[in-house]
Amino acid sequence: MATTVVPPTARATAPETRSDVRVHRVLEHTVEVVSDSGEGAQKCAQIFGRVSARMGNGVWTVEIIPAEIQPPPRTPTSASGNRVRIGSEPITNWGDHANLVVAFNEQVLLQRHRLNALAHDAVVFIESMWATHDDPDIQKAWSDAMVEMGGRGYRFVPVPIEEQTLTLTDSPRRGKNMFALGLLAWVYDRDLDKIREVIAHEFRKKAPKVYDLNVALLDLGYRWAAEHLDFRVEVPTRPSERPMVVMNGNQALAMGAIASGLELCSMYPITPATSVSHHLPEVFEKFGGIVHQAEDEIAAIGVAIGASFAGKVAFTVTSGPGLALKTEFIGLAVMTEVPLVLVDVQRGGPSTGLPTKVEQSDLLAAIFGQPGDAPHVVLAPATMEECFLSMITARRIAEAFRCVVMVLSDANLATGVQPFPRPELSETWLSGPPDQSPVPAGTRPYEWDAQRGISRRFIPGQPDGMHTATGLSHDESSRVGYTPDVHERGSVARARKIAVFQQTLKPPVVNGPEDGDLLVVGWGSTLGAVEEAVARARAEGLQVSSLHLRFLSPLEPGLKEIFRRFKKVITVEINYSDDPRAPYITDENRRRGQLSWLLRATTLVDVDCWTRVPGEPLRPADILDGIRDHLPGRASA
Amino acid sequence: MTDLCSLLTCGPQEDHEWTMDDYATAAARWCPGCGDHAVLTAAHRLLETEQLAPERTVFVSGIGCSSRFPHYVKTYGFHGIHGRALPVALGVKLRRPDLDVFVVMGDGDCCSIGAAHWIHTIRYNPNLVVLLLDNGVYGLTKNQTSPTSPKGHPSNTQPRGAYLPPMNPLTVALGVTNASFVAQTGDWAPAHIFATLRAAYRHRGLSFVRVLQRCPQYTDELYTAAMRDPGIVELLVHDDGVTVPELDRLYKNQRRHDPSDLDGARRLAEADGKLRLGIFYRDETRPVYEDVRRVPSRTATEKLALMNAELDRYAV
Numbered sequence: 001m002a003t004t005v006v007p008p009t010a011r012a013t014a015p016e017t018r019s020d021v022r023v024h025r026v027l028e029h030t031v032e033v034v035s036d037s038g039e040g041a042q043k044c045a046q047i048f049g050r051v052s053a054r055m056g057n058g059v060w061t062v063e064i065i066p067a068e069i070q071p072p073p074r075t076p077t078s079a080s081g082n083r084v085r086i087g088s089e090p091i092t093n094w095g096d097h098a099n100l101v102v103a104f105n106e107q108v109l110l111q112r113h114r115l116n117a118l119a120h121d122a123v124v125f126i127e128s129m130w131a132t133h134d135d136p137d138i139q140k141a142w143s144d145a146m147v148e149m150g151g152r153g154y155r156f157v158p159v160p161i162e163e164q165t166l167t168l169t170d171s172p173r174r175g176k177n178m179f180a181l182g183l184l185a186w187v188y189d190r191d192l193d194k195i196r197e198v199i200a201h202e203f204r205k206k207a208p209k210v211y212d213l214n215v216a217l218l219d220l221g222y223r224w225a226a227e228h229l230d231f232r233v234e235v236p237t238r239p240s241e242r243p244m245v246v247m248n249g250n251q252a253l254a255m256g257a258i259a260s261g262l263e264l265c266s267m268y269p270i271t272p273a274t275s276v277s278h279h280l281p282e283v284f285e286k287f288g289g290i291v292h293q294a295e296d297e298i299a300a301i302g303v304a305i306g307a308s309f310a311g312k313v314a315f316t317v318t319s320g321p322g323l324a325l326k327t328e329f330i331g332l333a334v335m336t337e338v339p340l341v342l343v344d345v346q347r348g349g350p351s352t353g354l355p356t357k358v359e360q361s362d363l364l365a366a367i368f369g370q371p372g373d374a375p376h377v378v379l380a381p382a383t384m385e386e387c388f389l390s391m392i393t394a395r396r397i398a399e400a401f402r403c404v405v406m407v408l409s410d411a412n413l414a415t416g417v418q419p420f421p422r423p424e425l426s427e428t429w430l431s432g433p434p435d436q437s438p439v440p441a442g443t444r445p446y447e448w449d450a451q452r453g454i455s456r457r458f459i460p461g462q463p464d465g466m467h468t469a470t471g472l473s474h475d476e477s478s479r480v481g482y483t484p485d486v487h488e489r490g491s492v493a494r495a496r497k498i499a500v501f502q503q504t505l506k507p508p509v510v511n512g513p514e515d516g517d518l519l520v521v522g523w524g525s526t527l528g529a530v531e532e533a534v535a536r537a538r539a540e541g542l543q544v545s546s547l548h549l550r551f552l553s554p555l556e557p558g559l560k561e562i563f564r565r566f567k568k569v570i571t572v573e574i575n576y577s578d579d580p581r582a583p584y585i586t587d588e589n590r591r592r593g594q595l596s597w598l599l600r601a602t603t604l605v606d607v608d609c610w611t612r613v614p615g616e617p618l619r620p621a622d623i624l625d626g627i628r629d630h631l632p633g634r635a636s637a
Numbered sequence: 638m639t640d641l642c643s644l645l646t647c648g649p650q651e652d653h654e655w656t657m658d659d660y661a662t663a664a665a666r667w668c669p670g671c672g673d674h675a676v677l678t679a680a681h682r683l684l685e686t687e688q689l690a691p692e693r694t695v696f697v698s699g700i701g702c703s704s705r706f707p708h709y710v711k712t713y714g715f716h717g718i719h720g721r722a723l724p725v726a727l728g729v730k731l732r733r734p735d736l737d738v739f740v741v742m743g744d745g746d747c748c749s750i751g752a753a754h755w756i757h758t759i760r761y762n763p764n765l766v767v768l769l770l771d772n773g774v775y776g777l778t779k780n781q782t783s784p785t786s787p788k789g790h791p792s793n794t795q796p797r798g799a800y801l802p803p804m805n806p807l808t809v810a811l812g813v814t815n816a817s818f819v820a821q822t823g824d825w826a827p828a829h830i831f832a833t834l835r836a837a838y839r840h841r842g843l844s845f846v847r848v849l850q851r852c853p854q855y856t857d858e859l860y861t862a863a864m865r866d867p868g869i870v871e872l873l874v875h876d877d878g879v880t881v882p883e884l885d886r887l888y889k890n891q892r893r894h895d896p897s898d899l900d901g902a903r904r905l906a907e908a909d910g911k912l913r914l915g916i917f918y919r920d921e922t923r924p925v926y927e928d929v930r931r932v933p934s935r936t937a938t939e940k941l942a943l944m945n946a947e948l949d950r951y952a953v
Contacts, residue, residue: 053953054953201950240953243952243953244952244953245948245951245952245953246951246953247951251951255944255947255948255951258944258947259944263732264728264731264732266728283943283947285932285933286933286935286943287935287940287943287944288932288933288934288935288940289932290731290732290930290932292731292930294724294757295753295754295756295757296753298721298724298754299721299723299724299727299753299754299757300724301724302717302721302723302724302725302727302728302754303724303725303727303728303731304728305717305724305725305728306697306715306724306725306726306727306728306729306730306731307728307729307731307732307733308728309715309725309728309729310695310728310729310732310733310736311732311733312732312733314728314732328718328721329718329721332717332718336715419953422948422952423948425941425944425945425948427937427938427941430937430940430941434733460692460693460695460713460729460733460736461692461693461733461735461736462692463690463692464692465692465713466691466692466711466712466713466714467713467714468696468707468708468713468714468715468716469714469715469716470708470714470715470716471700471716471717471718472716480708
């Protein structure tokens with residue numbers, strides 16, 4: 001490996017006076033920090049991302065998460081950390097490959113190499129202690145790894161991370177990440193004061209000496225880099241004129257829930273949804289809200305339904321396996337027309353699947369998963385900002401239409417961080433106290449409007465509104481009735497109000513020309529990657545546009561009209577579909593992307609799909625390959 | 638509770654006197670001879686005696702014969718899904734502690750499909766009256782073995798008789814940390830049902846009441862012996878318990894049991910050939926979930942200020 005190492009040169013001169021430092025000016029750069037689980041690479045990268053956002057860079061971060069809490073150290077499966085893509089313009093996805101990596105050992109680096117996560121010319125800051133370790137097994141592992149990675153043009157820069165950290169602390173496992181942060185701070189010329197502010201916030205609950213040590217380590221890394229490195233990377237910042245906030249999708253969902261006036265989050269722990277409720281207990285109660293951790297997924301939604309029936313609209317948050325368990329209660333909420341917001345932060349499935357990793361494979365289960373006909377609304381935010389806003393939209397729809405609204409997020413949005421304009425909160429988003437006024441004589445609890453299917457909700461405490469809500473088929477007075485006309489009327493009303501809601505939606509806006517050879521349709525977290533791929537395709541002269549759907553059920557209007565203007569339509573999704581060229585696969589038995597199935601059924605347009613299930617976000621370059629492959633006239637999918 | 642009511646736009650109608658008619662609905666459609674009728678009558682009497690405003694009272698149930706109960710009380714009601722009455726009731730109580738909430742479940746509902754919620758809701762200890770109408774069989778689905786079916790009792794699913802000894806709901810309830818009220822009554826003693834319901838209503842916390850019942854279709858003989866021979870029945874009596882003077886003449890077996898004695902309650906709850914009616918356990922000092930989870934109420938202006946402060950934490 002000697003040939004690939006740029007040996008560090010000891011320098012005595014102060015960094016300010018050095019003239020031999022080359023500054024690479026780029027419009028964007030992608031950084032990864034990877035360590036064994038528990039060594040703090042995530043915190044290092046998160047602070048780097050947050051500070052970059054504060055300085056005015058576009059930022060998108062993606063977590064690199066091992067499935068276990070404490071996997072064996074120095075193994076590829078132990079790799080834990082973050083990718084942070086920063087740019088001069090807003091960044092909307094995690095990009096293709098990392099340009100610069102800080103790796104705490106060669107095994108976690110190897111994992112990223114094997115996943116083709118690193119650019120062929122990536123700069124790799126690698127902990128140098130392993131190459132000369134006393135343990136011959138470790139030395140061998142090191143050289144084997146270097147041989148495996150040798151075919152690439154990575155530019156290795158050995159860094160004595162642990163040796164340096166040990167000069168300030170005797171527990172390097174808890175200090176190396178701040179040294180690494182100092183290193184990155186010098187390379188990218190980050191504002192040290194802003195970093196110290198973020199560190200102070202991160203460790204606000206710890207003793208002051210913890211802050212002092214972390215800042216000392218940060219400075220140490222910064223100085224080491226200044227003395228030993230001969231290059232820096234400049235990604236010009238462009239501070240926003242609008243006030244911005246930076247948070248991950250789960251934090252945005254939690255903040256949105258608060259801003260929407262929801263007052264009860266009833267949940268059961270499940271990855272990757274749980275962290276929505278992590279931010280809530282601390283702050284929610286200040287607003288008069290409660291996080292109830294129920295005994296199981298079923299009870300979690302039951303408590304939410306009970307609270308909502310009693311006049312306080314509640315939400316529950318879960319992931320695929322929990323969605324499955326909640327199925328019967330979802331049907332009950334539909335039947336009793338109790339407003340309910342359900343957040344599903346999707347992960348890989350079926351079954352336990354890929355608990356920490358991204359997938360968009362709950363779409364059809366969310367829409368059609370309830371036995372019996374159970375019309376409801378399903379929407380999917382595509383950005384962190386939309387995670388926030390979707391909760392406000394969801395509560396409003398749920399109350400106005402007495403219905404269930406599902407919000408489909410995913411692991412990519414959940415843990416990714418992106419800056420967005422600070423929301424201007426509105427008092428009108430909040431819910432007032434439950435209506436306790438007497439019910440006018442003669443009104444019935446399900447007085448369905450004959451045209452619109454909508455009826456007024458009676459809330460316990462309202463005199464003369466007494467009735468028993470029931471999951472059985474019932475008439476306008478909520479009396480159980482099994483006769484054909486009663487069941488027909490109820491079924492019509494529950495479906496009709498959702499159709500009425502659909503009529504309030506606007507047709508989606510096409511990204512790019514409104515006609516062309518190929519239209520790429522996406523939903524959820526893939527927005528940024530799809531639009532970046534489409535932009536590259538158009539730069540190549542291809543006639544490609546894209547369309548991103550926020551409402552999946554009911555679908556936004558005008559789709560058939562839009563589709564008609566393109567020679568071909570495909571969906572791009574993170575869920576499974578058969579390769580049409582694979583053995584045994586025919587047009588008849590082919591499993592398709594879930595949105596494409598839905599669009600075909602709804603529009604009768606022959607919508608094809610390009611989907612992948614890598615357990616990680618899609619890369620624009622891969623989508624671009626898919627686009628080229630699907631252009632009409634190609635021998636294709 | 639009164640202070641909360643006064644905060645709401647419409648408080649209870651203090652000057653109105655509620656009568657039985659105010660709680661009446663169409664006639665209950667249970668089989669003649671079903672124990673549910675006796676419990677319903679006692680519930681109507683309780684509502685009137687305690688003068689509970691119909692609009693501020695909620696009956697929650699699951700699925701089964703007994704879960705039709707809310708339809709036969711003219712209050713608010715929620716007739717949900719099998720086994721899940723307790724989470725719904727908890728949700729109502731958690732966000733609306735000003736409402737009086739009753740839960741009605743059958744033995745399949747509570748002790749089988751809903752067992753997890755049963756145990757955990759006892760532990761949360763919200764201020765609910767929880768009735769287990771236990772007739773030892775699945776009636777609505779037509780005669781399947783339930784967790785409380787007596788051993789040997791034949792059914793459509795275990796025609797050679799139930800394989801296992803029945804679950805004892807009393808010992809289960811008494812075994813749960815933070816249990817605060819456990820009582821048992823029987824459908825053949827209406828005065829006792831009423832007195833027990835009233836004690837349950839007046840207890841602050843989750844009052845778990847098991848009502849021993851027969852199903853006239855499938856377990857008609859379940860308590861015949863006890864009805865014929867009052868000697869099998871033992872009334873638990875205490876100044877702090879249930880005292881029903883009109884039963885004194887019939888039931889000579891009376892045992893003084895202090896409801897604060899948990900160990901004694903557990904011993905008495907064990908099956909030993911005696912049918913014990915009365916309050917096994919009561920502890921008013923147990924934490925009540927909606928008290929533990931009480932949160933301040935905020936005006937919209939306060940909320941917006943707090944939210945903006947929260948957003949500051951994420952400011953770039």
